[in-house]
Amino acid sequence: MTGSMLDEAYERVQHTGPERNGWLSNHAPMAVEALTHRGHGETVHRWLDSYLTQLEDRPRGISAISPEQWRDPLGDPVRTGDWLNYFDRELADEPWRDVLARWWPRLLPGIAAGATHGVIRVGHAARALLDQETGPRITELGQGLAYWAARWQPLAAPGSGPYPSTDPRSALDAVPLVPDQRAGIRARLAQLAELPAWPATAGAVPGGDNDDVRTRLAGIVDAAVIRHGTHGYANPVMLVHAATAPNAVLRALPALPETLWAPSLAAAWAATAAVTAAYAPPVARPAPDVHPGLTVDEVMQQATASADAHAIKFADTAADTYGRSGDPAVLATAARTTTQIADD
Template sequence: MPNSVLDEAYERVRHTGPERDGWLSNHVPMAAEALVRHGHGRAVHRWIDAYADRLEERPRGIRRIAAAEWRDPLGDPVRTGDWLHFFDRELAGEPWRDVLARWWPRLLPGIAAGATHGVIRVGHAVRALLDAETGPRVAELGNGLAYWAARWQPLAPPGAGPYPATDARSALDAVPRVPDQRFGIRSRLAQLADLTRWPAVAAAVPGDAADDAPTRLAAVVDAAVLRHGTHGYAAPVMLVHAATAPNAVLRALPALPPPLWQPSLAAAWAATAAVTAAYAPAEARALPPAAGPEPGEVMARALDTGDAHAIKFTDTLSDAYARSGDPVLLAVAARSVEQIAAD
């Protein structure tokens, strides 16, 4: 990956805020990382130019967050600027892996932060850092962690369990739908606590207990990608996060101590189940015919749409395709990019 292009992109938006219009996410860092990784570095600055009118200034903050008093401002978006300054200080004093390992278990229970964009932004930053440790990438990790902390939002708790697990596709089929789907994600996620089946579904992390956490988590990602091909027609943009959120966690695992892998798997599954409950329609549609362009061409199409979610979903789908080689995924990719662009 050409270091200069991605680092230039990070520097270009270093002093922009993580949100716009009150709560919508700034997608530049995530999309730029995906584009560079897939060979579209030359298009990154042009893409940012087109997105630039949606960027807002970095919040200045209200008052300093003391290291021992982090719990009170957790989940308070008014303190976003304070969190940005806080993680600037954290990362200036310690290696980024140490900061990540300390804050990951603190932030993980609030994985729904920013409609899961908090963890997604961190996942992209970690993947970039695993390629090369540079100042702009460390700073971007801090921005992602700050966004996650400011928007920290827990999901309705899972049951005490243990519950029998199954394969990821069947587990997604068992997720109940929230009853009122007229409003945004915060309204929808708030309804999870009223679903009698939610505690069991959230606790029944799919996969064979004999498999390691990365294997089980990859299966969750793959199932969510495939499900977008059958259920994405109703809310193609929002249902993307059922796949991109767990994939962000999967990308972070190599930088995390192994004892954090199992709770990461559980939280990632809960996020996937929650987004599925919030946005998957009741009826499935047939998968497209098992034929489609190669991932590189689909990413070019996603870039042509200019839509950040199309770019990020194609990035995640490319990971799934690399694992399985399933040609159905290529057709899902092409259809999903069209649906997202039209949404």
């Protein structure tokens, strides 16, 4: 039942574009995947009924992109329709894992695409496909890849190291902040190149050198989730991406060749550090009070009731973190985040 509910939801949004109102991301495919994955499929169509009124039609193409000339239109949002058509063709001709494996390393350097929503949308689609391969899920993967390609945006280059090992929370606390946090994300990320400490920050991927990639990546996600509880007040919506972006990469790893795992870890850390540098405040606030007995299901219900896609996606990521740690502080953070987003 859950599988068919997700496919129905995907079919309802496949005619919509990846953005609305200029360049705000279409969160519908990500949110409905999170809801169905967490057992809240019965809320999906009602949630979509409201959200669909905000969306725009899928953009038309201008000129077909050939497989040999993909570099020139990369990062050109005017070509969004062309990218959507391109990946429709790619996935009609080849298995989805092959297309993902070919395009992942091409897109990974531009992980900041669409405020990291490109990789996040692909991560949700990959999780859905790993659960069950269906036509609507393959189409959704193509639309996620197309969005990532159209908004492809590289970050300032990391340093080459070697750097000493550090734990993810300490690494996040040490991220330098951009000097001007008044503008949009593209202007904030552009300032990273001017930060003397940025190359070492981006290059020093946290985690133990003897840990495998999944363990190190999960550690980054978990640290970003908990840190939102003390720093998320500054910009509760944008700072959720410090956790949801690396979690999208973590979800995609099982569908990728292992040769791509290490660069995926490095790019995911750079994305987390970049979002932190762009939006985190210099001063922490007290962590939320822990509520004994609070459950993942209750946290997801609260996020769903808020109707905010960012709250839903953060609660979904926090559920992954809680599944690894069992720490009630994780659920308290997710609950506070939903409240902060609703009040923002």
